[in-house]
Amino acid sequence: xxxxxxxxxxxxxxxxxxxxxxxxxxxxxxxxxxxxxxxxxxxxxxxxxxxxxxxxxxxxxxxxxxxxxxxxxxxxxxxxxxxxxxxxxxxxxxxxxxxxxxxxxxxxxxxxxxxxxxxxxxxxxxxxxxxxxxxxxxxxxxxxxxxxxxxxxxxxxxxxxxxxxxxxxxxxxxxxxxxxxxxxxxxxxxxxxxxxxxxxxxxxxxxxxxxxxxxxxxxxxxxxxxxxxxxxxxxxxxxxxxxxxxxxxxxxxxxxxxxxxxxxxxxxxxxxxxxxxxxxxxxxxxxxxxxxxxxxxxxxxxxxxxxxxxxxxxxxxxxxxxxxxxxxxxxxxxxxxxxxxxxxxxxxxxxxxxxxxxxxxxxxxxxxxxxxxxxxxxxxxxxxxxxxxxxxxxxxxxxxxxxxxxxxxxxxxxxxxxxxxxxxxxxxxxxxxxxxxxxxxxxxxxxxxxxxxxxxxxxxxxxxxxxxxxxxxxxxxxxxxxxxxxxxxxxxxxxxxxxxxxxxxxxxxxxxxxxxx
Amino acid sequence: xxxxxxxxxxxxxxxxxxxxxxxxxxxxxxxxxxxxxxxxxxxxxxxxxxxxxxxxxxxxxxxxxxxxxxxxxxxxxxxxxxxxxxxxxxxxxxxxxxxxxxxxxxxxxxxxxxxxxxxxxxxxxxxxxxxxxxxxxxxxxxxxxxxxxxxxxxxxxxxxxxxxxxxxxxxxxxxxxxxxxxxxxxxxxxxxxxxxxxxxxxxxxxxxxxxxxxxxxxxxxxxxxxxxxxxxxxxxxxxxxxxxxxxxxxxxxxxxxxxxxxxxxxxxxxxxxxxxxxxxxxxxxxxxxxxxxxxxxxxxxxxxxxxxxxxxxxxxxxxxxxxxxxxxxxxxxxxxxxxxxxx
Ligand SMILES: Nc1ncnc2c1ncn2[C@@H]1O[C@H](COP(=O)(O)OP(=O)(O)OP(=O)(O)O)[C@@H](O)[C@H]1O
Ligand SMILES: [Mg+2]
Numbered sequence: 001x002x003x004x005x006x007x008x009x010x011x012x013x014x015x016x017x018x019x020x021x022x023x024x025x026x027x028x029x030x031x032x033x034x035x036x037x038x039x040x041x042x043x044x045x046x047x048x049x050x051x052x053x054x055x056x057x058x059x060x061x062x063x064x065x066x067x068x069x070x071x072x073x074x075x076x077x078x079x080x081x082x083x084x085x086x087x088x089x090x091x092x093x094x095x096x097x098x099x100x101x102x103x104x105x106x107x108x109x110x111x112x113x114x115x116x117x118x119x120x121x122x123x124x125x126x127x128x129x130x131x132x133x134x135x136x137x138x139x140x141x142x143x144x145x146x147x148x149x150x151x152x153x154x155x156x157x158x159x160x161x162x163x164x165x166x167x168x169x170x171x172x173x174x175x176x177x178x179x180x181x182x183x184x185x186x187x188x189x190x191x192x193x194x195x196x197x198x199x200x201x202x203x204x205x206x207x208x209x210x211x212x213x214x215x216x217x218x219x220x221x222x223x224x225x226x227x228x229x230x231x232x233x234x235x236x237x238x239x240x241x242x243x244x245x246x247x248x249x250x251x252x253x254x255x256x257x258x259x260x261x262x263x264x265x266x267x268x269x270x271x272x273x274x275x276x277x278x279x280x281x282x283x284x285x286x287x288x289x290x291x292x293x294x295x296x297x298x299x300x301x302x303x304x305x306x307x308x309x310x311x312x313x314x315x316x317x318x319x320x321x322x323x324x325x326x327x328x329x330x331x332x333x334x335x336x337x338x339x340x341x342x343x344x345x346x347x348x349x350x351x352x353x354x355x356x357x358x359x360x361x362x363x364x365x366x367x368x369x370x371x372x373x374x375x376x377x378x379x380x381x382x383x384x385x386x387x388x389x390x391x392x393x394x395x396x397x398x399x400x401x402x403x404x405x406x407x408x409x410x411x412x413x414x415x416x417x418x419x420x421x422x423x424x425x426x427x428x429x430x431x432x433x434x435x436x437x438x439x440x441x442x443x444x445x446x447x448x449x450x451x452x453x454x455x456x457x458x459x460x461x462x463x464x465x466x467x468x469x470x471x472x473x474x475x476x477x478x479x480x481x482x483x484x485x486x487x488x489x490x491x492x493x494x495x496x497x498x499x500x501x502x503x504x505x506x507x508x509x510x511x512x513x514x515x516x517x
Numbered sequence: 518x519x520x521x522x523x524x525x526x527x528x529x530x531x532x533x534x535x536x537x538x539x540x541x542x543x544x545x546x547x548x549x550x551x552x553x554x555x556x557x558x559x560x561x562x563x564x565x566x567x568x569x570x571x572x573x574x575x576x577x578x579x580x581x582x583x584x585x586x587x588x589x590x591x592x593x594x595x596x597x598x599x600x601x602x603x604x605x606x607x608x609x610x611x612x613x614x615x616x617x618x619x620x621x622x623x624x625x626x627x628x629x630x631x632x633x634x635x636x637x638x639x640x641x642x643x644x645x646x647x648x649x650x651x652x653x654x655x656x657x658x659x660x661x662x663x664x665x666x667x668x669x670x671x672x673x674x675x676x677x678x679x680x681x682x683x684x685x686x687x688x689x690x691x692x693x694x695x696x697x698x699x700x701x702x703x704x705x706x707x708x709x710x711x712x713x714x715x716x717x718x719x720x721x722x723x724x725x726x727x728x729x730x731x732x733x734x735x736x737x738x739x740x741x742x743x744x745x746x747x748x749x750x751x752x753x754x755x756x757x758x759x760x761x762x763x764x765x766x767x768x769x770x771x772x773x774x775x776x777x778x779x780x781x782x783x784x785x786x787x788x789x790x791x792x793x794x795x796x797x798x799x800x801x802x803x804x805x806x807x808x809x810x811x812x813x814x815x816x817x818x819x820x821x822x823x824x825x826x827x828x829x830x831x832x833x834x835x836x837x838x839x840x841x842x843x844x845x846x847x848x849x850x851x852x853x854x855x856x857x858x859x860x
Binding site for chain 2: 066068088089092098100104105106107108109113117118119120122125126127129150151152155
């Protein structure tokens with residue numbers, strides 16, 4: 001698909017007249033400075049990358065550009081004219097459209113209504129349905145995605161929701177399109193599709209600001225890239241002048257140990273700890289699965305293949321219609337019938353939807369981490385405050401929480417850091433079985449390495465690990481065995497030596513027979 | 518081009534049957550409808566008079582339902598208005614205290630609107646949780662109703678108008694029923710076809726997204742509370758006219774009944790989900806139930822027990838709660854304590 005003729009040739013290079021500028025933007029939250037004197041400028045037709053660790057201030061800067069946040073200092077300039085600060089209206093009218101890091105659709109409204117949200121065409125207050133649908137279908141056409149306009153958002157898959165959000169941004173006829181980690185929830189194929197789309201849109205003269213933790217994506221589509229660290233702009237470079245590892249070094253401000261490549265020392269796998277037989281649930285059509293002590297089993301496949309449904313059924317978070325799950329520790333076999341029994345038998349489960357399932361946003365990080373670990377932290381059922389603090393601090397450091405302030409409310413942390421909190425709270429249990437659903441989605445490269453190390457440490461300590469990941473390199477890096485799931489069944493199993501990107505993807509997409517793999 | 522890459526994003530449009538299934542699956546009123554049918558069948562078997570005397574039943578539905586309709590507007594935005602019953606009482610008293618009937622009605626409705634504005638002011642501008650703000654209003658207004666009325670019912674000056682008001686004027690329909698139907702249609706149209714009303718769902722379903730999309734969230738909340746205040750005042754006016762007097766204790770059961778109607782109708786208390794039509798269905802179920810139970814001679818206390826059970830039935834049959842219930846029951850029978858399907 002990269003042989004799209006329009007993109008490479010018509011895309012303007014950096015140095016063209018800027019359409020949007022951030023001038024010396026400063027944004028503070030309480031005492032902390034999230035964005036510190038940052039200036040960037042983006043030209044029409046340019047795809048401008050923005051990278052940085054979790055909490056570096058990327059989303060904050062973009063929210064300033066979109067008028068959602070009022071900067072404490074500095075301004076946003078479009079076409080040489082200063083925008084009214086902190087006005088979403090003004091930003092929209094100036095043609096700035098933001099696709100948020102968190103999905104920001106209204107669940108019970110339809111696709112069409114969400115696409116025109118805030119700009120619904122009306123006549124005397126009444127919605128002009130036909131015009132609304134026309135706008136929506138035009139926008140979807142523009143990004144070449146087909147979806148029923150009358151479908152409420154709740155009934156769509158995560159990926160489709162993401163594309164609906166992009167359609168909404170497009171429907172506003174933007175001149176500047178900002179995407180904040182749009183690919184975090186997408187499969188490789190969907191990501192490909194999105195990146196092609198962005199190149200095409202840039203070819204039509206749109207200025208695009210693109211945020212991602214996935215460096216290869218930046219290299220594939222961006223003309224220039226800016227690196228943020230702790231709210232400061234570290235550098236802005238043309239993509240042809242820099243190498244991927246140099247970007248990573250600039251992000252973390254030190255040379256990242258190349259642990260990414262260190263292959264895992266193979267642990268002699270122990271007894272089967274987690275045994276699932278004939279699991280059936282909505283989206284899961286009969287799956288058997290064994291995980292041994294010290295083993296990391298990966299579940300690969302496309303989003304919607306039934307992996308999340310499978311692990312939810314295994315831990316009892318959703319009801320299974322058939323099948324049994326047993327956990328075998330200390331020589332005793334026990335059936336897992338409900339989520340609570342799973343937890344009491346030594347399961348830990350890090351869900352995919354962390355913001356809704358895994359985190360109490362208005363509680364402090366410390367309390368969030370303590371939550372599933374109450375028994376270790378209390379004596380005679382009374383929680384010991386002091387112990388919680390040190391316990392939480394240790395774990396927060398282990399996952400690289402930034403800033404490392406465990407007494408702040410979880411909701412105040414950046415997206416990636418919220419993920420780390422959820423992870424931390426389950427890692428603390430030293431569980432017999434841990435199930436991780438997309439453990440590093442939205443997490444920066446540095447923290448990813450740390451989290452991978454933690455997971456390996458757990459396995460080496462004898463924990464049975466089951467990982468669901470759409471991030472192929474991660475799966476290949478972590479797992480001893482990969483089961484590829486398709487249509488709720490295991491389409492194939494690959495050992496560490498057999499597995500590579502191609503073999504997993506062809507099993508996942510069901511093209512193995514065709515290609516004779 | 519890239520479409521040929523074969524990433525599958527959209528889903529196929531099916532035939533008529535699946536189209537209908539999809540349409541049903543999209544609605545939030547399913548349970549309310551099922552419950553209504555259940556109640557109707559049970560009533561049909563045990564006490565068919567509830568249907569033959571349908572004017573009585575419809576009158577009861579209108580009585581329960583009117584305030585619930587207004588309240589739904591507020592709940593859709595994820596806010597609560599506990600002051601509706603007191604609003605009803607105080608507006609009735611205000612109306613009866615003014616000798617000129619037309620002036621009294623206008624004053625009562627204006628007071629309802631003002632109460633809505635004050636509620637919204639506390640919620641939006643001062644930033645008090647709406648439960649607490651409207652709880653304060655509940656007490657304040659009830660007290661005010663007693664003070665204005667000197668703690669006894671206030672006679673309506675123009676009794677004839679009141680008596681006339683209680684009579685059917687449109688076929689068998691009394692003005693109360695007509696007003697109820699008109700209010701239903703107006704609100705239903707408002708939240709489905711009018712932009713401001715439709716945006717109530719955004720305010721309740723994902724407030725941050727609503728802000729980011731440039732929806733005037735504060736203004737919407739003001740509108741919602743004003744609707745609820747106005748409709749409660751309207752109910753107060755109707756009550757006063759029909760009884761030719763305003764009782765400061767009026768509407769004591771209204772608050773709980775309207776919340777029950779909305780909840781049975783599938784309106785989510787945390788906002789964003791539900792519909793005016795659902796509330797209508799909920800109110801209808803409750804109305805039929807009350808009339809049938811009264812006709813069979815069941816005491817009011819026992820009626821309340823039945824209504825409570827129906828309410829719980831409606832809530833636990835919600836697919837989300839149902840999953841929890843089934844999970845808990847299973848593990849209970851397998852000798853384990855309850856389960857909580859959370860991460
Ligand atoms: N509403 C808020 N209140 C307080 N602090 C905040 C708030 N929003 C963000 N912050 C802080 O501002 C800093 C920057 O956050 P931001 O969300 O911009 O990071 P980010 O670069 O987008 O990270 P990520 O990659 O995790 O999304 C963080 O330290 C975060 O804790
Ligand atoms: Mg962010």
